[in-house]
Amino acid sequence: MAIANKIFKFFADIIFKETGIVYSEGDYYRLESRLNNLSAELKFESVEDMYNGFSSKMTPEMKSSLIDIGTNNETFFFRDGRPFTALVKQMIPEIIKKFPNEKIRIWSAASSSGQEAYSIIMALEEHHPNLNFEIIGTDICEKALAKAKSGHYTNLECQRGLKIERLLKYFDQNEDGNSWTVKNQFKERVRFSKLNLYEGNFSFNYYHICFLRNVLIYQNVENREKILANIYKSLKPGGYLVMGNGESLTGVKNEFQIEKLENYQVWIKPLA
Amino acid sequence: MKVLIVDDSKMILNVVSEMLKELGHEPFKAENGQIAVDFIKAGTAVELVLLDWNMPVLDGPGFLQSVKDEGLTTGPIVMMTTESKMEKINKAMQLGAKEYITKPFTKEVIEEKIKMVTSDEEF
Numbered sequence: 001m002a003i004a005n006k007i008f009k010f011f012a013d014i015i016f017k018e019t020g021i022v023y024s025e026g027d028y029y030r031l032e033s034r035l036n037n038l039s040a041e042l043k044f045e046s047v048e049d050m051y052n053g054f055s056s057k058m059t060p061e062m063k064s065s066l067i068d069i070g071t072n073n074e075t076f077f078f079r080d081g082r083p084f085t086a087l088v089k090q091m092i093p094e095i096i097k098k099f100p101n102e103k104i105r106i107w108s109a110a111s112s113s114g115q116e117a118y119s120i121i122m123a124l125e126e127h128h129p130n131l132n133f134e135i136i137g138t139d140i141c142e143k144a145l146a147k148a149k150s151g152h153y154t155n156l157e158c159q160r161g162l163k164i165e166r167l168l169k170y171f172d173q174n175e176d177g178n179s180w181t182v183k184n185q186f187k188e189r190v191r192f193s194k195l196n197l198y199e200g201n202f203s204f205n206y207y208h209i210c211f212l213r214n215v216l217i218y219q220n221v222e223n224r225e226k227i228l229a230n231i232y233k234s235l236k237p238g239g240y241l242v243m244g245n246g247e248s249l250t251g252v253k254n255e256f257q258i259e260k261l262e263n264y265q266v267w268i269k270p271l272a
Numbered sequence: 273m274k275v276l277i278v279d280d281s282k283m284i285l286n287v288v289s290e291m292l293k294e295l296g297h298e299p300f301k302a303e304n305g306q307i308a309v310d311f312i313k314a315g316t317a318v319e320l321v322l323l324d325w326n327m328p329v330l331d332g333p334g335f336l337q338s339v340k341d342e343g344l345t346t347g348p349i350v351m352m353t354t355e356s357k358m359e360k361i362n363k364a365m366q367l368g369a370k371e372y373i374t375k376p377f378t379k380e381v382i383e384e385k386i387k388m389v390t391s392d393e394e395f
Contacts, residue, residue, distance in 0.1 A: 081395030123395065155356055155374045159381045163388050164361065164372045173358045178374075 003032060007051045011035060014054075015070030018063060019140055020198050020223040023070070034069040041065075064142055071141040072218060075112045076160035078119045080245050083213070086264040087120065088127035091240050095208045096131075098238045104133040107207040108190075109197060109231065110215045111137030114148025115161070117190045118182055120211070122170055125186070136207070138195035148192045151182030198226040202234045210235055213244035221252055228254040232269055241267040273390070274317060276300045278308040278335065279324040279352070284375075288322060288352070291379045295386070305330030305338065312344050320386060321346050323369070325353035325360065336367035348389035352377070 008031060012023040015031075023031055035047045042065065044050035054062055078084055095104055108117040117137040124131055139145050155178050158167050171180035197215070210231050216224045231241060232255055241256055242264075243249075249256065249267070256267035275297045277288050285301040292299040300316065302308035304327040312318055325332040332351060339346055348370040351361075356374040364372060370389045373381055387393070 078395045081393055084395040085393075119395075156376065156378070156381070159373060159377060159385070161384060164365065168358070168361065177357050 003028075003035065003047050007048060008035075010051055010055060011066060011070075014058075014063065014066050018067050019070050019196070020220070020227070021070050021072075021218045022220050031069070038065055038069050068141050068143045071112075071139075071144070072214075073112045073141060073144050075115045076157070077115045077166075078123075078161040079116065079213070082245065082264045083211070083242050083266075084119060084123045086261045086266065087209070087242070088123050090261045091209055091242075091266070092124070092128055092131065095238075095240075099208060099236070102132075102208075104131060104209070105207045106133060106135050107210040107234070108135060108137040109195075109210050109212045111139045111148055111192060112141070112144045113153075113157075114144075114151065114190075114192065115153075115157075116211055116213070117148065117192070118151070118170070118186070119161070121186050121189050122166055125170075133189070135190040137190055137192040138197075138200075139192070140194065140196050142194065145192050145194060151187045152179060153181075154179050197230060198223050200230070202230045204233055205236045207235050207239055209240045209242065211242045213242065214247070216243070216247060216252075224249075224252045225254065228252065228256070232256065235269045237269050237271045239269050241269070243267070273297045273319045273386075274300065275320045275322060275386075276302060276308060276311065276316075276318045276346070277322045277352075278302045278305060278327070278332070279322075280304055280327040281324075284324070284352075288382070291382055294379065295383050297386075304328055305332065305335030308335055309338050309342070309344065312346060317345070319347040320390065321349040322352045322373075322382075323349055325351065325355040325364075333363065333367055336364065336369060340368055350385055350389060352382075 008028040015021055015023060039047045039050040044053060106120055111117050114137060117135050120135055124133060137148055158180050170183055170186050172183055173180050212231060257270050259266050259268040275292050277285055277299055279285050280303050289299040289301060302311050306329045323332045323335060349368060350371040350373060351364045351369045352373045354375045361372050371385045373385055
């Protein structure tokens with residue numbers, strides 16, 4: 001049965017309020033199968049039935065399930081390899097120069113199911129094996145965070161972006177033969193926690209590098225500015241912001257400066 | 273790129289062949305390892321092989337061994353199989369395979385794995 005626009009709008013409004021992600025009328029089709037799946041999962045007879053349930057009483061669990069379906073969790077290992085090359089060849093050497101003897105903190109700010117954070121660990125292990133670093137992964141989606149923490153990926157997920165040598169080096173195969181788990185020695189280099197990027201609590205001058213790829217494109221200008229201000233505050237002066245290939249901050253108020261690295265453009269928080 | 277698909281399933285041969293065409297490659301099909309060996313010996317300059325494990329007459333490891341023993345030029349060989357156990361992966365790599373795809377897979381996986389064995393990009 002077709003879902004009425006007022007029902008789409010009801011769910012889209014909650015997703016926007018909780019995550020800042022905009023689903024306008026033209027995007028409703030992207031929510032359709034996810035709403036159908038969610039209503040089946042929660043044992044409602046239909047999306048309309050779920051709408052009646054949610055609009056009469058919204059529990060925190062209901063809200064969390066909507067955040068799960070509203071966030072775009074598509075990700076894979078070493079997605080668009082160039083930021084990782086820029087990280088190991090240019091950003092890390094610069095950070096070591098600027099912050100000698102400091103533990104380097106790298107933030108995967110919308111870590112989704114963890115592939116970006118684990119890719120960073122692998123890249124650093126291969127290029128800077130003695131580096132003193134920690135990775136912090138944050139996301140608003142609890143399902144994605146649970147997966148990231150488990151470090152457990154199916155064969156298909158591992159095939160997206162992972163060379164076979166890396167799979168064998170960094171993962172243990174699970175008994176089912178169809179999935180893999182990141183080895184403990186690498187898993188313990190990262191912490192994952194829940195954070196809403198536009199209204200959470202943010203550390204001040206804390207991170208050296210922040211990865212925020214393909215996040216702002218789903219936000220309206222007002223939320224982009226809020227998120228950028230929060231990231232700016234959390235980065236150390238001289239720290240880097242890494243966004244997705246082709247993403248731009250044109251028309252968005254912010255205090256970052258563009259820095260053109262050899263093969264990738266990043267943004268930097270100017271030194272005070 | 274001339275890509276030889278070696279698999280005893282006609283369905284896989286056809287599906288992967290279509291995927292490769294969409295990715296801009298020129299696919300060739302062989303229904304087992306022996307047909308693949310004969311095809312290469314006949315002179316087609318194959319640039320990459322997608323290789324199943326379990327096949328009649330000559331299986332995937334048998335093909336890898338023949339390539340080694342007879343010094344055949346095949347370009348990089350990528351396994352494409354339901355055999356997903358680590359021991360099997362290690363065995364294929366020892367025999368000369370360069371990458372490993374487990375079924376089921378998507379067109380994106382084939383595209384990325386081909387890129388991994390044909391480019392020198394690290395990430």
